[in-house]
Amino acid sequence: MLDLFSNLALGFQVAASPVNLGLCLIGALVGTLVGVLPGIGTIATVAMLLPITFGLPPVGALIMLAGIYYGAQYGGSTTSILVNIPGEAGSVVTALDGFQMAKQGRAGPALAIAAIGSFFAGCAATVLIAVLGAPLTKLALAFGPAEYFSLMVLGLIFAVVLAKGSVLKAIAMIVFGLLLSMVGSDIETGASRMTFGIPELADGLGFATVAMGVFGFAEIIRNLDTGAESDRQLVQQKITGLMPTRKDLRDSAPAIARGTVLGSILGILPGGGAVIASFAAYTLEKKISRDPKRFGRGAIEGVAAPESANNAAAQTSFIPLLTLGIPPNAVMALMVGAMTIHGIVPGPQVMQKQPELVWGMIASMWIGNLMLLIINLPLVGIWVRLLRVPYRLLFPAIVVFCAIGIYSVNNAPMDVVLAGVFGLVGYWLVKHDFEPAPLLLGMVLGPLMEENLRRALLISRGDATVFVTRPLSATLLAIAAGLLILAVLPSLRRKRDEVFVESES
Amino acid sequence: MTDAPSRLSEKSVFPKWIRGPQDFIGGLALVAVGAFALWASSDLQGMQGFSFGAGTAPRIFAVLLLVLGAVLAITAVLVDGEPMAKFHWRGPLFVSLAILCFAVSIRPLGLIVSAFASFLIAALGTPETRWKETIIVATALTTACSLLFPYALGLPIPLYPSFLIR
Known part of the structure; x- marks a missing residue:
């Protein structure tokens, strides 16, 4: 317990330095700015803004990136409340009741509750990270290669179970991602694999490149399909009165609490993250509500719960990354990319060797949430004006900005071409109803999985049973197998699909 | 499920026995990617005793993708599925x-x-x-x-x- 306080104190000391405070503020602001733009999700936002953190020292860069991340999320909710076009998948359900509230002239309270809920969830999640950080790190140090491999299998299976749509297709996407991660030089032997003599591929496919293609460019192309100006019903009423009434607060307080708990749990699970958390929280609220008919017609709980849940999940998803070095979702995978650029290998060693980095980032999360609460409510007017920019002017700007961003990662024109190719691949995947998120997760975990599989088999002298004879590894694999069986059972599948049905209505 | 009205009967370029063109083409494409990766990694060193060669993991993943793609394509023949989505140029x-x-x-x-x-x-x-x-x-x-x-x-x-x- 004493450790906890001294760790957090160290964190706040780092995060509260003027430079880091400034970076946190800029990150949160820029993240919100880009996140507000319709059709740019969190992943694309983080990928797009990655290059602007390159010139910073590692701590500052990570603090800024974390700020960009939850800024983008908050921006996404603003968009879904005001325009009924969710800026990102995590706020799809917020649009259901949030937009109705806005139409009733209550956009102010909806935005305020979203911010307050997010802030509360952020505080709770920060404490949870601090509490769970140390014990999980100890556990991680007891892990051998076999356990690591099994843990990653479990994580990928979680991603499949929690993903939307066909289980088979989600697994196929993960394997596709694993295969893509094999491009480039083999770490052990140095042999170049599947590079076709293209020198830019020797280092492998850049993760930011693929993410930008599949999530950025593909999204733009897909939006153009439906016509640039399709149904953007911006709320025209002037936003008056931000403060929620006392009744609003009373109604939403329990919803915020439930959303926070649910989100925190789902965030830690690999493959979960913000999207699933907000869906689940909304479904839960609707289920336990005394009057479920109010949902979809401007119920404030329908804004409070998913917003708290997605922010809690966004933060707790840092736990597996910081303690085990395993990114549980695509955004965390991008964080790994950022850390690697700064020469940091995420995992239990970082927690021990560079405590100021880890705890500084954790403390900055809390500060960042506070900043979002303070700066964003007064700035709503600016975000609204931004939303009035027509898409026909917005999308070429995003294309150019993304292209510059990718180019600046390695100063390689080839990366830009590759991102374009992956944009087309992503467009094709969406048209065939494949989810791109598992692909990204597979791509990040690919090298880690190969390395641990290799080492495990080398240590066991080629005996593949090592994965089931070591108790910890066997347990993890058993859970993975159980989950997979459950996921394909018809009864549970129906339940799972029910959770996602909201988005299509 | 199986007797759902077929939406693809009208103006579909696909023969009737393909009941889910979207997944059928999707599966075939994955098979193609897997096969291509197998060919591209064919020059790499395989297993040496019990230690992995450079080509081992790529080949494992390629074969997995190939199998999954094939299963997806076969499913699309056996079960009704989505028609092809419209592509714009x-x-x-x-x-x-x-x-x-x-x-x-x-x-x-x-x-x-x-x-x-x-x-x-x-x-x-x-x-x-x-x-x-x-x-x-x-x-x-x-x-x-x-x-x-x-x-x-x-x-x-x-x-x-x-x-x-x-």
């Missing part, structure tokens, strides 16, 4: 061209020319573009990017065409 074509234009021109022509040209090409991606406002916004964006990236962020991106500097 205008958006993908011009956005890709804009990206390509940027990649080709950034080194020799510099950020100003490259960003401006890419913006205009991308704008062709929708019929709703109005050229006057597009050119104004393109100019503003180019100016902003020229200040932001090389100066504010200090990234080594060339601003002007290289033949002008020399």
Whole structure:
């Protein structure tokens, strides 16, 4: 317990330095700015803004990136409340009741509750990270290669179970991602694999490149399909009165609490993250509500719960990354990319060797949430004006900005071409109803999985049973197998699909 | 499920026995990717005793993808599924061209020319573009990017065409 306080104190000391405070503020602001733009999700936002953190020292860069991340999320909710076009998948359900509230002239309270809920969830999640950080790190140090491999299998299976749509297709996407991660030089032997003599591929496919293609460019192309100006019903009423009434607060307080708990749990699970958390929280609220008919017609709980849940999940998803070095979702995978650029290998060693980095980032999360609460409510007017920019002017700007961003990662024109190719691949995947998120997760975990599989088999002298004879590894694999069986059972599948049905209505 | 009315009977280029064209083509494409990866990694070292060669993991994943793709395609024959989604050409074509234009021109022509040209090409991606406002916004964006990236962020991106500097 004493450790906890001294760790957090160290964190706040780092995060509260003027430079880091400034970076946190800029990150949160820029993240919100880009996140507000319709059709740019969190992943694309983080990928797009990655290059602007390159010139910073590692701590500052990570603090800024974390700020960009939850800024983008908050921006996404603003968009879904005001325009009924969710800026990102995590706020799809917020649009259901949030937009109705806005139409009733209550956009102010909806935005305020979203911010307050997010802030509360952020505080709770920060404490949870601090509490769970140390014990999980100890556990991680007891892990051998076999356990690591099994843990990653479990994580990928979680991603499949929690993903939307066909289980088979989600697994196929993960394997596709694993295969893509094999491009480039083999770490052990140095042999170049599947590079076709293209020198830019020797280092492998850049993760930011693929993410930008599949999530950025593909999204733009897909939006153009439906016509640039399709149904953007911006709320025209002037936003008056931000403060929620006392009744609003009373109604939403329990919803915020439930959303926070649910989100925190789902965030830690690999493959979960913000999207699933907000869906689940909304479904839960609707289920336990005394009057479920109010949902979809401007119920404030329908804004409070998913917003708290997605922010809690966004933060707790840092736990597996910081303690085990395993990114549980695509955004965390991008964080790994950022850390690697700064020469940091995420995992239990970082927690021990560079405590100021880890705890500084954790403390900055809390500060960042506070900043979002303070700066964003007064700035709503600016975000609204931004939303009035027509898409026909917005999308070429995003294309150019993304292209510059990718180019600046390695100063390689080839990366830009590759991102374009992956944009087309992503467009094709969406048209065939494949989810791109598992692909990204597979791509990040690919090298880690190969390395641990290799080492495990080398240590066991080629005996593949090592994965089931070591108790910890066997347990993890058993859970993975159980989950997979459950996921394909018809009864549970129906339940799972029910959770996602909201988005299509 | 199996006796659901077939939506693909009208105007579908696919024969009747393919009951889910979307997944059928999707599965076949994955098989093709898997097969291609197998061929591309065929020159790599395989297992040596019990230690992995450079080619082992790529081949494992390639075979897995091939099998999964095949299962998906077979399922599409056995069970009713979605018809093919409609593909559009205008958006993908011009956005890709804009990206390509940027990649080709950034080194020799510099950020100003490259960003401006890419913006205009991308704008062709929708019929709703109005050229006057597009050119104004393109100019503003180019100016902003020229200040932001090389100066504010200090990234080594060339601003002007290289033949002008020399």
